[in-house]
Amino acid sequence: MIAPIDEFKKELTDIAMFAPSTVDNYVACMTAFFDYARRQLRIDPVFAKGKHILDWIGQVKNSGVSKSRMEHHRSSLRLFFALMVKLNIVVKNPADKLPQIRRTRTSERNRPVAPAMVFKLLASIDRSGWRGIRDHLIIAMLWALGLRVSELTALKVVHFEPDHDGDNRIGLLRVRGKNKKQRALFVVDNLYDELVDHLEHLWSPVQKNVPIFPIDTGTAISNDRVRKMIKERCRTAGITQRITPHVLRHCFATDMYHAGVPLDDIQTMLGHDHKAETAVYVHVSDKLKKQALEQIGLQGGLSWA
Structure with missing residues (x-):
């Protein structure tokens, strides 16, 4: 042999x-x-x-x-x-x-900004018109739900279930991620109100199979257009820190971890297959990062063992 x-x-x-x-x-x-x-x-x-x-x-x-x-x-x-x-x-x-x-420089490039900076960006958007309402909601959903930009632009009206628990302002958003892997995310409180209002707006889609975030022609907004929109909105708000859809996804993971959400749950919400991948998104102190990485082994994360 x-x-x-x-x-x-x-x-x-x-x-x-x-x-x-x-x-x-x-x-x-x-x-x-x-x-x-x-x-x-x-x-x-x-x-x-x-x-x-x-x-x-x-x-x-x-x-x-x-x-x-x-x-x-x-x-x-x-x-x-x-x-x-x-x-x-x-x-x-x-x-x-x-x-x-993953190379360190990629993770550093996506280092999250403070929540106050995202609030500043959101507060700077004039929501008197439909486009401002749409852009505000796009940024809010990327930040509050940790969506990939491709997941957000692929959303259709049918993917949102406002009646999941409407009395308590809890809706269900069904997201299709990488490799057609599906997950369900709760949309609650102010974000729930904003999404419902957006869909009820005169210029928003009313049919089930149309995009939640259309451009003027009725087709879905593109990934590049979302990135450019956020960049323009940051410039208008006087924000010089780098904010992109992927940075907002890192913000979500980091904020969740600081709030005490278990790494298992963050992994599920981000749509990751492995905790090791999720740990890359958690930007915390060295002490907390060590704790996050330890969870990979202590909580059965070594799925290939």
Whole structure:
């Protein structure tokens, strides 16, 4: 039988047809893992479990390598064990659910602004006309519900159920996220009133299958147009801090965590598959961040183990 590393190299070269430099890179990553598994973990690396892979990723991180290098290790692990499944050597890929390694600068770029800054932005919008009402509601929903901009622009009237508990101003918003994954979010209190008023406005949609946020022609507002609108509204309000739909999503996650909402619930509201992905959205002090990351392990978040 061909040695696993040699089989892996052959797969990357002949089947996946990766560039020679990429093949050498991934093979080096797996060779390092094999050495660690045998010397430190005392296991056959081919039959490593999720906990062993997490232990290795922790070692790689602690060695001080770059985020891009960590991503190389993650990719090589996933590809190697996918090959082992393909060859019927193992039943399940233990690295399949390792979350993508996000670069720090991306997270920092989306650093949330203080709630007072969002209130300032919202207060600056003139809601005497329909467009102001629409723009105010768009920003409020991105911030209060943590929606992706693509989820917001895809919303149709039928997705909102104002009668869920109308007497107590509680509506239900059904959102379709990535990979057509659906989730339901509660729309309550002032946001509920604003959304109901928006839909009852003379120029708002009245049919069930039309977009909640249309442009003048009746088609849904685009993602780019939402981004440009927020940028223009910030300029008018004299706000120089960077506020985008994704920044507002980070604001939502951070505000929820500060309010004591469990990471499990924040994960569900954001539509994430893994807590590790949700933790990236939580911008808090180092102490609180450590607590958030600890929850990943303490509350059963290691779903690939």
